[in-house]
Amino acid sequence: PQTPGETFLRSLNAAQLQAVLHDPASPLQILAGPGSGKTKVLTSRVAYLILHHLLPPSSICAVTFTNKAATEMRERLSKLIGKQRMAEVRMGTFHALCALYLRKFSRVVGIEPNFTVCDAEESKKIISGFLKHHKDFLSSKDINLKDGAVLSYISRAKAKGLSAKDFIAEHKATKDHRSSDFDPQDDIQHVVGNVYQQYEKALRQSSSLDFDDLLLFGVKLFTEHPPATSWCRHVLVDEFQDTNVTQYELLRAIAAPTKGCVTIVGDPDQSIYGWRSAEVGNLAKMRKDFVGTTQIFLEENYRSTGSILKARDSDLVSEDKSRIPKTLLTSHPSGTTPVLRSFSSEQAEANFIAVEIKRLVAFMGGVLRWGDFAILLRFSALSRAIESALQKEAIPSAVLGGHKFFERQEIKDILAYLQLIDNPSFMPALTRAINVPSRGIGEKSLEALISRAAKTKISPLEAIERIHDAVQPDIKPAVKHKVGSFVRTVRALRTLATEGASPPDLIQRLLQLIEYENHLKRTQPEWESRWENVQELITFASDVEHDVNLSNPDAADASSSDTPLRLFLQASMLSSEGDNQSEEDSKEKVTITTCHAAKGLEWPVVIIPAVEQGTFPFYRTDDVQEERRLLYVACTRAQSLLYLSHVSKRQVGGETKPKDISEFISAATKEHSVGFFRALHSSSSLINIFTARTSQFSTPERAVISRVLGRVDASEVEVARRVAELYVA
Numbered sequence: 144p145q146t147p148g149e150t151f152l153r154s155l156n157a158a159q160l161q162a163v164l165h166d167p168a169s170p171l172q173i174l175a176g177p178g179s180g181k182t183k184v185l186t187s188r189v190a191y192l193i194l195h196h197l198l199p200p201s202s203i204c205a206v207t208f209t210n211k212a213a214t215e216m217r218e219r220l221s222k223l224i225g226k227q228r229m230a231e232v233r234m235g236t237f238h239a240l241c242a243l244y245l246r247k248f249s250r251v252v253g254i255e256p257n258f259t260v261c262d263a264e265e266s267k268k269i270i271s272g273f274l275k276h277h278k279d280f281l282s283s284k285d286i287n288l289k290d291g292a293v294l295s296y297i298s299r300a301k302a303k304g305l306s307a308k309d310f311i312a313e314h315k316a317t318k319d320h321r322s323s324d325f326d327p328q329d330d331i332q333h334v335v336g337n338v339y340q341q342y343e344k345a346l347r348q349s350s351s352l353d354f355d356d357l358l359l360f361g362v363k364l365f366t367e368h369p370p371a372t373s374w375c376r377h378v379l380v381d382e383f384q385d386t387n388v389t390q391y392e393l394l395r396a397i398a399a400p401t402k403g404c405v406t407i408v409g410d411p412d413q414s415i416y417g418w419r420s421a422e423v424g425n426l427a428k429m430r431k432d433f434v435g436t437t438q439i440f441l442e443e444n445y446r447s448t449g450s451i452l453k454a455r456d457s458d459l460v461s462e463d464k465s466r467i468p469k470t471l472l473t474s475h476p477s478g479t480t481p482v483l484r485s486f487s488s489e490q491a492e493a494n495f496i497a498v499e500i501k502r503l504v505a506f507m508g509g510v511l512r513w514g515d516f517a518i519l520l521r522f523s524a525l526s527r528a529i530e531s532a533l534q535k536e537a538i539p540s541a542v543l544g545g546h547k548f549f550e551r552q553e554i555k556d557i558l559a560y561l562q563l564i565d566n567p568s569f570m571p572a573l574t575r576a577i578n579v580p581s582r583g584i585g586e587k588s589l590e591a592l593i594s595r596a597a598k599t600k601i602s603p604l605e606a607i608e609r610i611h612d613a614v615q616p617d618i619k620p621a622v623k624h625k626v627g628s629f630v631r632t633v634r635a636l637r638t639l640a641t642e643g644a645s646p647p648d649l650i651q652r653l654l655q656l657i658e659y660e661n662h663l664k665r666t667q668p669e670w671e672s673r674w675e676n677v678q679e680l681i682t683f684a685s686d687v688e689h690d691v692n693l694s695n696p697d698a699a700d701a702s703s704s705d706t707p708l709r710l711f712l713q714a715s716m717l718s719s720e721g722d723n724q725s726e727e728d729s730k731e732k733v734t735i736t737t738c739h740a741a742k743g744l745e746w747p748v749v750i751i752p753a754v755e756q757g758t759f760p761f762y763r764t765d766d767v768q769e770e771r772r773l774l775y776v777a778c779t780r781a782q783s784l785l786y787l788s789h790v791s792k793r794q795v796g797g798e799t800k801p802k803d804i805s806e807f808i809s810a811a812t813k814e815h816s817v818g819f820f821r822a823l824h825s826s827s828s829l830i831n832i833f834t835a836r837t838s839q840f841s842t843p844e845r846a847v848i849s850r851v852l853g854r855v856d857a858s859e860v861e862v863a864r865r866v867a868e869l870y871v872a
């Protein structure tokens with residue numbers, strides 16, 4: 144029997160319904176291909192647990208892989224159970240959940256509640272400082288080791304739960320087993336171990352955690368401190384195939400009090416994060432750890448047309464011999480076959496993309512909009528030519544997850560000051576802020592200050608304040624003068640913050656104090672767009688304030704050490720983790736993003752350029768099957784039209800190189816030798832879009848659409864007539 148609030152169950156097919164209704168007390172795995180409604184089922188199950196089983200929303204934990212996915216799930220869930228209840232569900236990425244509870248219970252795991260989350264760029268800076276000490280050793284061995292590489296070694300160790308000590312011990316153990324003494328890997332491991340140790344220490348000293356630490360300390364907290372998880376009655380995880388060892392441990396720890404009330408959804412064919420230590424094996428592990436796990440398969444695809452599925456399913460993943468066999472049916476008509484295009488250069492390719500998007504929008508004006516297009520790239524550097532071609536055609540576009548907002552220089556400048564107010568030990572913030580605007584304080588004098596601070600056991604910021612206050616008589620007046628404006632700014636902000644000023648007000652005041660707009664004008668050629676970004680940061684700060692007021696489940700919790708400033712900083716660090724693009728931003732613009740960042744999303748038209756050997760599969764991969772799955776993920780983002788393209792010559796790092804078509808595509812075309820990928824003529828998939836959308840249009844709008852349709856060339860007019868007959872009666 145369904146209550147009136149449960150009408151959403153009617154929009155599910157039989158297998159989906161079975162998954163939603165499945166006994167909440169028994170662990171469940173939902174495995175299915177792209178577009179089969181996994182995320183929809185997960186969201187519906189959350190709603191059903193609340194509406195039917197009457198679980199309090201705040202006792203449900205729903206984990207998504209990116210912030211963007213969390214936002215989408217919040218929207219879908221709002222529609223089912225209302226905004227108020229949705230806001231109480233503990234929803235977010237593993238990182239966000241860990242950050243939330245570490246803030247509350249930081250002392251339990253031996254960190255300060257004002258810890259700062261350190262992003263990758265800051266991590267690299269710290270690491271490069273330590274790597275310098277090994278420069279001579281490395282060059283004597285002819286080894287080129289960069290800070291980024293060291294960070295990924297460390298990150299991979301952390302994903303396996305290894306501390307610096309564990310890492311070094313493991314290295315020792317393997318070295319003892321090795322026969323040859325001349326393995327460069329040995330030297331690398333040795334240096335990495337050493338740097339890891341110092342890096343770990345530096346983070347603790349500046350009271351900060353990097354992204355991997357959030358998870359590691361999270362595991363520690365959730366396993367060792369029952370009050371941190373006692374609220375939990377059910378845990379749900381989306382995109383489970385991409386969890387790594389540490390994330391799986393987190394799931395187990397958070398789910399401990401639920402006694403097996405766990406639901407996960409995943410698609411082994413879409414596992415694309417092996418390079419970040421994801422373990423598809425977690426699916427099997429879960430079945431062992433959670434006794435009596437039921438598996439449900441969903442087989443109907445609601446996103447893409449038959450041809451897209453057929454192309455991808457038969458040619459791409461079936462080549463992967465290790466895969467779990469799985470079928471996908473679609474209820475959409477077969478639609479246009481995917482289009483494959485070849486070009487002589489990346490400019491020609493980019494121009495085609497721009498012109499084709501324009502053509503389709505003109506053809507289907509009012510039905511297809513800019514926001515219906517996505518260009519998915521193997522890596523973001525491929526976007527340059529395309530961005531400028533779109534610009535030339537005056538097509539609005541937005542890069543999703545590309546130049547990350549929170550990694551921009553001007554944003555980091557502002558955040559550095561605020562981080563410093565919150566956590567005076569956070570060194571990366573100090574070294575950045577002290578020269579914004581430039582105060583002529585060199586690296587050397589800064590280092591001297593820091594080591595002096597370390598000796599007297601005060602924070603470096605305090606040391607600087609003492610110089611200013613002339614507590615230390617041996618400082619030259621020139622230095623004193625230099626730090627003057629900095630100390631005054633920090634103090635003014637600190638006073639404001641303790642008086643409870645809101646983050647937007649703090650930022651406004653900071654901008655005045657350091658005359659930031661002038662600073663940008665003086666130093667940056669494109670200062671206007673940077674100033675825009677700063678304004679956007681203020682908007683973001685107000686949004687965070689608003690969201691917190693809406694959803695603060697722990698407002699009454701006096702032990703909470705969250706100040707408005709801290710909540711804002713946390714929100715900004717966590718949105719820098721994956722993606723950040725407001726919904727408003729993306730609606731009327733063509734999306735340009737990487738295949739990785741596109742996971743779980745969908746668009747009517749998807750264009751995948753540069754499907755070439757060396758690019759796709761990427762020449763530096765050690766796992767070709769993962770590359771194949773990545774292309775599969777990209778292709779299955781398309782609802783109606785899919786374009787793939789490649790060029791015969793491409794500029795790589797200033798050099799023009801000949802390019803072959805990707806081996807993945809050759810395999811596909813061999814099987815369907817007779818023009819499997821045909822150019823697009825009239826398109827029945829456009830009718831699909833029109834069918835899906837037509838009910839949204841008023842009669843006058845439909846009249847306009849049919850007129851637009853009438854303006855296109857002969858074969859398309861044919862389509863237009865059919866569409867008009869069917870829908871514009």
Ligand code: ATP
Nearest residue numbers: 154155156176177178179180181182183445446743
């Ligand atoms: P991915 O693997 O790419 O994450 P998914 O399995 O999570 O895909 P969803 O995003 O949940 O799939 O669903 C894909 C699309 O199909 C969505 O637009 C969704 O609303 C629609 N859909 C899913 N199930 C149904 C259904 N039973 N009836 C109609 N539409 C559906």
Ligand code: MG
Nearest residue numbers: 181182381743
């Ligand atoms: Mg999904």
